[in-house]
Amino acid sequence: MTDYLWLWIVLGLLLLVGLGSALVVPRLRGRRPDDTSGPTTAAPPDDGTAADAGGDVLVEEPAAPALETPEPAAGRMVRLRDRLARSGSPLGARLLSVLSRDTLTEDDWDELEETLLLADIGTGPAEELLEALRTRVRVLGVREPDAVRELLRSELLKVVDPTLDRSLALERPVVDGVTKPAVVLVVGVNGTGKTTTVGKLARVLVAEDRSVVLGAADTFRAAAADQLQTWGARVGVETVRSEREGGDPAAVAFDAVRTGSTRGTDVVLVDTAGRLQNKAGLMDELGKISRVVTREAPLGEVLLVLDATTGQNGMQQAKVFGEVAGVTGIVLTKLDGTAKGGIVVAVQRELGVPVKLVGLGEGPDDLAPFDAEQFVDGLLG
Amino acid sequence: MFNSLSDRLTSTFKNLRGRGRLSEADIDATVREIRRALLDADVAVPVVRQFTAAVRERALGAEVSGALNPAQQVVKIVNAELVEILGGQTRSLQLAKTPPTVIMLAGLQGAGKTTLAGKLALALKEQGHTPLLVAADLQRPNAVTQLSVVAERAGVPVFAPHPGNTSDADAETIIGDPVGVSRDGVAEARAKQHDVVIVDTAGRLGVDQVLMQQAADIRAAITPDEVLFVIDAMIGQDAVTTANAFAEGVDFTGVVLSKLDGDARGGAALSVAKVTGKPIMFASTGEKLTEFEVFHPDRMASRILDMGDVLTLIEQAEKAFDADEAERMAAKVAGGEDFTLSDFLVQMQQMKKLGSMKKMLGMMPGMAQMRDQLENFDEREVDRVQALIQSMTPAERENPKIINGSRRARIARGAGQTTAAVNGLLDRFGQAQKMMRQMASGGAPAGPGGMPAMPGMPGMPGGGKKSRGKQQPKKKVKGKSGNPAKRAQQEREAMQRALGGGPRKAAPSGSAFGVGAGKESEVDPKDLELPGDLGKLLGGGR
Structure with a gap:
């Protein structure tokens, strides 16, 4: 190792000088990353069952005097256990466990956990979901594994939230009295299917009688612009592209949006090059694209294309792309395979970015709106 | 950011200090942490189960309970087990006795097959082979064009008789005749005396019966010497299903892990190796055609466990650093000379060539305690420091002591920053210099273990008080260049x-x-x- 003395020295120096200043300089990005891996606390989760069950009860209570329907004894037990579960005190928790025996075996729980893990939901969220579920099972006194599964389903459904607005923001914005096209920027890591998604989306929009312009801002990958152009040509949509390979993607994106606004196009779809989220230079480039485009027209949507096969790294992708480009929605592609895409549950939970579209195959019209119930059934199936 | 397994295990074992033996519960906690680390790295659930069972067995053995530092011992066991699975049967590319050697690439869509075809062709070409690329991906629009471009970049001929999906053809049907193209491609290679043929096939899902059959047909038609399964390093639990489907469909002979330059921990490697028993042969680590390397099981193990990847760090550094420069520097430090700002500037510029500073620092062992700071480390900080140094005169860089008040003001103006920034830099540099001196005299940090003492805290007055001068004569100067x-x-x-x-x-x-x-x-x-x-x-x- 002494051979690498120089390397250590340089690194050490860098660390001192570089990091030191990072510490001295006020932390602009002082956002502490949420520790998803942290041990699950005994405290009831804010958005989990306990709170929600609590909500139900609270609604019940004021209604009770008006209706004067005596509740069944079981219901009272439920309420009592619920209060104990929510009390947060160790005594309450102890009492709860005495009052309600957990009739499910550890194997049942392990099986449930495995289902979640196999769907790529991740250890942290899976543990939290199950912890909430355990409390709820105790409160409700459920004994059947199937019923528990049903509870888990509703729990997941709550996280995915079917009521969320998942439509694309395609309203044409008005800037200084001029109607601009709605701009949709499509971003993601390499090989998730961005270009294909843009192509499919163009078809959907054309089918909805909207005029579309495509921007081939993927100037890096060989023949990416050709690929997009092929998609566009099929539905008679023009593709704005750079004359040469390796041109400035921001310029292409800008040209596309400008072309769209001079022609009075409804939507401009901008395809970007795949980039791994840990490449600072490429992420800066993406920041530039979004900045430059915004000068011409505000971004209506920034869609992050996530591959359903992606594992825990999907979270990191969503975080970084969200930071750089302000992701407003996720397109989950390749969902027609065996992959479940459970990582988006974690993503939506943590970042609040909903899945808006799903890619279901290689056919040109295989882009579908996201269906929360189907998705959750898929996760548990 | 997740803590590394070794940190977590250390905290698990912290309470045990002083107690002689590990109890069953301790082992349970350990195994739980290992399980979690593996799952967080996307290792498939069934594989994790088997793996933890194996580790548990070994952990119960004497080697752990008797160890002075059980956490390290357990990590060592886990690492060894991982390396064993990952590198159990490493082997090289099998070349045909009578050329051409036929290599077929298969995988999911977007795994990176076409790019890999180019990388493989380039690497083979550099080894003196004459590869021919065959464009059998007629499915994806313009995949053939992409392969042609890649081939051109690699300076390798491409065989693409069919233009592929370029028009308004419906992608749901099978386009062209990839089986025929592959067969013709091999025949073409034979005719034109190419000794390696690389057949790039379309991406397909494991559940797609039609396309899997097509892949099997291609395989039957060209009887490849190697079928490489290309898999994305960030794939999750689906890795096992996919790998099995492909093992069944095309019976691949080796695995290539792509997109390893990302920050995914790549547990899929372990899953695939364990489930299919096929060796992982190559790793694809970037978008450039040269960014392609032999798979290193040991590094992958560290990566899955999220331990610092020292070897990769060193290797990357070597690629970017000027050997002479490095030697000069090492000699300088070893010789007790002071490290100047201009040296620092040069080193920093070379360092920047390596890419993300955050990543580099993250790879340093013992950086776990500083993860939060690292997270908040602004890459541009380096540029600012560089601007400051570049605003100094050569004399000032050699001897920062001469920098007085008016010079400070001038430097700050030149760099577009405040005098406080100049002061800060000079202060920290002074400390660093002092530390360098200590290090030079007190001996180099001995490997990964030695480092943690150093980056204790920025602004600490001269790191670990190592005995001075004692080891000085031992300082090695040899072998650096x-x-x-x-x-x-x-x-x-x-x-x-x-x-x-x-x-x-x-x-x-x-x-x-x-x-x-x-x-x-x-x-x-x-x-x-x-x-x-x-x-x-x-x-x-x-």
């Missing part, structure tokens, strides 16, 4: 081995031909020369 080249050479040799044992040799049994003997002697020296050339090239180059 030669080593990077040597290492690069070794790396290259490893690649060469992996690609099937170096440049194609003329038939060794030349004499058997009798007449051919004369010809043989002509070819021989040229062949023998090649590796030497390569070595020279590498030695001089980087």
Whole structure:
């Protein structure tokens, strides 16, 4: 190792000088990353069952005097256990466990956990979901594994939230009295299917009688612009592209949006090059694209294309792309395979970015709106 | 950011200090942490189960409970087990006895097959082969064009008789005849004397019966010597299903892990290796055609466990650093000379070539405690420091002591920053310099373990108070310059081995031909020369 003395020295120096200043300089990005891996606390989760069950009860209570329907004894037990579960005190928790025996075996729980893990939901969220579920099972006194599964389903459904607005923001914005096209920027890591998604989306929009312009801002990958152009040509949509390979993607994106606004196009779809989220230079480039485009027209949507096969790294992708480009929605592609895409549950939970579209195959019209119930059934199936 | 497994285990074992033996519960907690680390790295659930069971068994054994530091011992066991699975049966590319060698690439959509085809072709070409790329991906729009472009970049011919999906054809139907194209491609190679054929097939899902059948047909038609399964390093639990489907469908002979330059921990590697028993042969680590390397099981193990990846760090550093410069620096430090700002500037610029500083620092062992700071480390900070140094005169860089108030103001103005920033830099540099001196006299940090003492805290007054001067005479100056080249050479040799044992040799049994003997002697020296050339090239180059 002494051979690498120089390397250590340089690194050490860098660390001192570089990091030191990072510490001295006020932390602009002082956002502490949420520790998803942290041990699950005994405290009831804010958005989990306990709170929600609590909500139900609270609604019940004021209604009770008006209706004067005596509740069944079981219901009272439920309420009592619920209060104990929510009390947060160790005594309450102890009492709860005495009052309600957990009739499910550890194997049942392990099986449930495995289902979640196999769907790529991740250890942290899976543990939290199950912890909430355990409390709820105790409160409700459920004994059947199937019923528990049903509870888990509703729990997941709550996280995915079917009521969320998942439509694309395609309203044409008005800037200084001029109607601009709605701009949709499509971003993601390499090989998730961005270009294909843009192509499919163009078809959907054309089918909805909207005029579309495509921007081939993927100037890096060989023949990416050709690929997009092929998609566009099929539905008679023009593709704005750079004359040469390796041109400035921001310029292409800008040209596309400008072309769209001079022609009075409804939507401009901008395809970007795949980039791994840990490449600072490429992420800066993406920041530039979004900045430059915004000068011409505000971004209506920034869609992050996530591959359903992606594992825990999907979270990191969503975080970084969200930071750089302000992701407003996720397109989950390749969902027609065996992959479940459970990582988006974690993503939506943590970042609040909903899945808006799903890619279901290689056919040109295989882009579908996201269906929360189907998705959750898929996760548990 | 997740803590590394070794940190977590350390905290698990913290309470045990002083107690002699590990209890069952301790082992349970340990196994739980390991399980979690593996799951967080996307290792498939069934594989994790088997793995933890194996580790548990070993952890219960005497080697752990008797160890002074159980956490380290457990990590060591886990690491060893991982390396064993990942690198159990490493082997090189099997070249056909009678050329052409046929290599078929298969995988999911977007795994990186087409790019890999180019990388593989380039690597083989550099080894003296004459590869031919065959465009059998007729499915994805313009995949053929992409392969042609990639082939052009690699300077390798491409066989693409069919334009592929370029028009308004419906992608749901099978386009063209990829089986025929592959067959013709191999025939073409035979006719034109290419000794390696790389067939790029369309991406397909494991559940797609039609396309899997097509892949099987291609395989049957061209009887490849190697079928490489390309898999994305960030794939999650689906890795097992996919790998099994492909193992069944095309019976791949080796695995290539792509997009390893991302920050995914790549547990899929473990899943695939364990489930299919097929070796992982190569790793694809970037978008450039040269960013392709032999798979290193040990590094992958560290990566899955999220431990610092020292070897990769060193290797990357060697690629970017100027060997002479490094030697000069090391000699300077070892010789007790002061490290100046201009040296620092040079080092920093070289460092920047390596890419993300955050990543580099993150790879340093013992950086776990500083993860939060690292997270908040602004890459542009480096640029600011550089601007400051560049605003100084050469004299100031050599001797920062002469920088007085008015000079400070000038430097700050020049760099577009405040005098406070200049002061801060000079302060920290002074401390760093002091530390360098101590390090030079107190001996280098001995490997990964030694480092943690150093980056204790920025602004700490001279890191660990090491005894001065004691080890000074021991300071090694040897081997600094030669080593990077040597290492690069070794790396290259490893690649060469992996690609099937170096440049194609003329038939060794030349004499058997009798007449051919004369010809043989002509070819021989040229062949023998090649590796030497390569070595020279590498030695001089980087």
